[in-house]
Amino acid sequence: MEMQIRHNNMDINSFRAFxxxxxxxxxxxxxVYFIRFLGYESTLVDELTAADNIYNDAGYKGGIVYxxxxxxxxxxxxxxxxxxxxxxxxxKETKxxxxxxxxxxxxxxxxxDALGKALSKIQRIYINEKYGYEAGSNAEKCGYQTGSCALDTEKEGSIKSDYKGINNSIINDSIIKNFLIKIMKWTDYVLGDKCAGWNEKSSIKVAALDVFKLHEYLFYYFLTFIGVDAALLQVSxxxxxxxxxxxxxxxxxxxxGSYSDIKLPVFKRKTAGVSVNEAIPPKDNYVSYKGSDSGIHDNSDYKSENTGKKTVTKPRLSLPQRPDRVRREPVYSPAVKAGCENQTQKRRELSFEELAKLASSIVLITAYGEKGKPLSLGSGIMIxxxxxxxxxxxVISKGVFYSVNIEEDKNVYSTDEIVKYHTVLDLAVIRIRRKLDPLPVCSDEKGLVRGQKVVAIGSPLGFFNSVSDGIISxxxxxxxxxxxxxxxxxSSGSSGGAxxxxYGEVIGISTAGIDEGQNINLAVSYENINNFAKGFM
Incomplete structure (x- = not known):
């Protein structure tokens, strides 16, 4: 029999009582209890310290896992x-x-079994939250009943490809899948190795500091479906x-209490969460733009937390030259945004003035931290x-939420929706609630050649949608x-630009530049972009 959940049956008015x-x-x-404690209370640090000392080593023999x-x-x-x-x-297999x-x-x-049922519930809730609740929905019933119309009855767990949410937005299966992957990762991270003796009577308590994103909020709600009590400490x-x-x-x-910028103590996890890498051999040659030893500056305005200065490092880049590619005559291709009138017309090269007008499809992205302070600037391409x-x-990896500025649009669009990302390719797709005029991504099999003219559009140092020209070197x-x-x-801020x-087609996304060099800049190529983002274009 499935375990039924009743939320917040008793009045809880402090973290100590929780x-x-x-x-x-x-x-x-x-x-179970799912509570947001708003503001900072003078006794909170003492209560957290006491909880850490008392409960963090407790087991399931009558104890609380914290x-x-x-x-x-x-x-x-x-x-x-x-x-x-x-x-x-x-x-596919377990239904x-x-x-x-x-x-x-x-x-x-x-x-x-409990996790499988909980994941099914949170999937339905997320669909409803992103695409609209049914009329008459309420917090008590939506976790169990609404949203099922979006699920494919022939393949349970998948989203109907043509399903539209109540706000008429297409539901993308990748968005749902990426959300559930986060839920699974975070479940292992939080529960770690303390669940061998879990049962319906087990007492697990989680305290989370300053939860701002929808994904994270729903994750803690998901935990309550397996009997976890969750306290969200919204201090700031x-x-x-x-x-x-x-x-x-x-x-x-x-x-x-009142909201505060006070720094809470860092409590070291006495028992680490499960690391997937312990079970899977690590793969070599992953590219990470987080570290400072890559020899590449990341073109977003990150600063050291300790010094406030940007970290400058020596280049560490292998530069084997590929053979020159032979450029063929232009071929017929589908109509693109600029330079074509229909699908049967040849592409034509555009003037620099015409190419500059495509800046309206390049955006400025600002990433913000947990307390609403801007962390970095970058660019983005409407696809x-x-x-x-x-x-x-x-550009977005350290942000909690993001603002998006669009040329000739006075509105600023806020989002925390990361639809897809790839740390190796250094690519990510975010989403805002607005219709866009996307740029076409090149799909020509003839490839690129050295010496070919290119135009870069981005927001270096925050100078919105600057246009520069050059060649492929x-x-x-x-x-x-x-x-x-x-x-x-x-320059810094150009990352993510086109x-x-x-012909006005995206052939790459500006990604990095060598610190010690002049106009030595790098872009991820259109082949990788097409493979990564083909479901969104």
Missing amino acids: MQVRGGFTAGRRD RYIDRLPLPDKTETDFYLEIYEKWV QTQGLKLKCSQNNALLC SDIKTGISSIAAGFSKTVTT GKDGFILTNYH GFRQFEDMDMIQFTAPI LLNM
Whole structure:
């Protein structure tokens, strides 16, 4: 019999009371608590310290298992592949009835079953939250009943390709899949190795600091479906954007004080969460733009937390020259945004003035931290009319939410929706709620040649949609990843901008420049863009 969940049955008015209460389990129903504590209370540090000292080492023999989470890490490429395999097995083979076998639940069939049912519920809630709730929905019933119309009854767990949400937005299967992959990764991260003895009566408590994103908020709600009590300590502010009043109603709010920028102590995890890399051999040659030892500056305005200065390092780039490619005569191709009147007309090269007008499809992205302070600037390329914007992963990787500025549009669009990302290719797709005029991405099989004219559009140093021209100066390989070297000037803030050919097609996305060099700039090529983002264009 499926465990029934009753939320917030008792009045809880402090974090201390939250830690002391034990939800009962009677006749198949479990009482759990999901509470947002708003503001800073002078006793909070002492209460967190006491909880860490008392409960962090507790086991299941009558004890409370406790986790304090100051941030939830995104899955890396290896982890994404690992959880994608679990997701596909969950959808294809188990039909969501035989459970979800994660690292934390692999030796506990009861927990596998509870996790599978919980994932099914949170999937429906997320669909509703992103695409609209049915009329009359409320916080109590939506986790169990609404949203099922979006699911493909022939292939349970998948989204109907033609399904439109109540707000008439197309539901993309990749968006749902990426959300559920995060849920699985975070479940292993939070629950770790303390679940071998889990059952419906087990008491697990999680305290999370300053939760701002919808994905993270729904993750903690997901945990309550397996009997976890979750306290969201909204010390600096409450959840700001991207959450409906229905979802906000999932948790009880308790005001404990005024909002504060106070720095809370860092509590070291006494028992680490499960690392997928312990079970999967690490792959070599992954490219990361987070570190400072890559020899590449990331073109977003990151600064050192300790010095406030940008880190400058020596180049460490292998530059094997690829053979020159022979450029053929232009071929007939589908109509592009500029330079064509119909699908039967040859492409024509555009003037620089015409190419500059395409800047209206390049955006300025600002990434913000948990307290609403800007962390970095970057650029993005409109690639899908339904709000899809391509950028570099390193532009958005440290942000909690993002603002998007569009040329000749006075509105500023806020989003926390990362639809897809790839740490190796350094690519990411974010989404805003606006119809866009996307740029075409080159699909020509003839390839590029050295010496070919190019135009770069981006926002170097925040100078919105600057246009520069240059040539392709070479084709380079950085840790087994093909990149275009070009001379069009770029600076910090240009990352995520478009590198165009003379037909107005995107042939690359500006990604990096060598610190010690002049006009030695690199872009991820259109082949990788097409493979990564083909479902959104």
